[in-house]
Amino acid sequence: MSATYDLITVGGGLGGAALAKAMAERGAHVLVVERERRFGDRVRGEVMAPWGVGEARALGLETLLLATCGHELRWADLALGGMPVAHRDLPATTPQAAAWLSFFHPAMQETVLDAAAGAGAEVRRGARVRGIEPGATPAVLVESDGRTTTERARLVVAADGRTSLARKWGGFPVSRDPQRLLFSGVLFDGHEAPDDTGHAFFNPGIGRMSLFFPQGSGRVRAYVGYHKDAAPPAAAGRDVRCFIEESVRAGVDPSWYARATDVGPLALFEGADVWVEHPYRDGVALVGDAAATSDPTWGQGMSLTLRDVRVLRDALVADDNWTRGAHAYADAHDRHYGVVHRVDGWYADFFMEIGPDADARRAQALPFIAADETRLPDVIFSGPDQPADDEVRRRFFGE
């Protein structure tokens, strides 16, 4: 069976579109299958960590995003139980010398998918993948306008997001963390959060947190997170008034909401990580959320997605044997996702765990962190190449 394409991506979100652009630029014949004709607000990630911005730079996306939809947040402010804990100048303190990059997710998706098409990838929108047949020349069943066709490639890359069906079609065993955190988000206009700063408010005494990522001109993506055992309200994912009340309970100044109006859907997600060990087998690789859906509370998903894309691109460009290249990518994925997963878990233990033991742990560590904010593990800002060993954990927990 001969392949029509070098590469087919299932999904044209950040992961699929960025990989299509990167490989088409290097001469590969690429097909992107994306079910949405136009992207809408599905309450997804809207701030990229500095280390993700470094990955975007390596993929030729940073300048493009800044020119089309990006808004830089130089400062990262953190408050705990109403007390300021950190005020960090991100470009001055990260190895990437980068700020947080904030944008409206659908605008970012349109930009990256247009760039893939501009680089020569064939993009089919309004087309849905109905199945994958793994193998030496894997096949993708594409339904479009009531017709199903079979397309073959040297490599199929599933980038179909957090509810990936490709994981099942490809026969990948899936691992999950136990449920712990819940996470909701909504977009506001007329919000008073300062325009150059991303904010995190934690109130672990009541199992709440709230995050704000301004996009310019008073538009702000806001999130509220809950510990599942801290009585999240039944209306947490439905009622914007409830969202605002819970955000204020997390420690936010209510005046920020005085003139705010919601301008998009409100949605609530389970935070537990879901991942695949070694996300390549039998002609099918997984990238982005399909490979590992990380807890959105810690804002690592898009950076991980671009790391996946960059590593897979480099592996395929370096080795004509794409089976070997895809295995090399999958090994690297286990390492970089493993580091982020471990450190996210420490953050969840420290900032969101409830009960007397967790309170005692915070009471012990906070004075040290207040005196030296470099005790906060830096993987979340600077990426998985930063140290994340037991010594880093001990410094964080003040042990």
Ligand SMILES: Cc1cc2nc3c(=O)[nH]c(=O)nc-3n(C[C@H](O)[C@H](O)[C@H](O)COP(=O)(O)OP(=O)(O)OC[C@H]3O[C@@H](n4cnc5c(N)ncnc54)[C@H](O)[C@@H]3O)c2cc1C
């Ligand atoms: C509430 C929330 C907040 C978040 N906050 C942050 C944050 O602040 N920072 C951060 O870095 N990350 C954040 N994330 C994570 C981030 O949104 C994801 O990591 C990122 O969007 C993953 O990109 P992706 O391309 O893998 O998947 P997606 O963005 O989900 O894209 C998948 C694409 O595949 C398409 N598709 C799916 N199935 C099919 C099919 N069968 N056929 C054709 N097309 C298909 C979809 O239409 C979609 O376009 C957050 C996530 C959530 C849920």
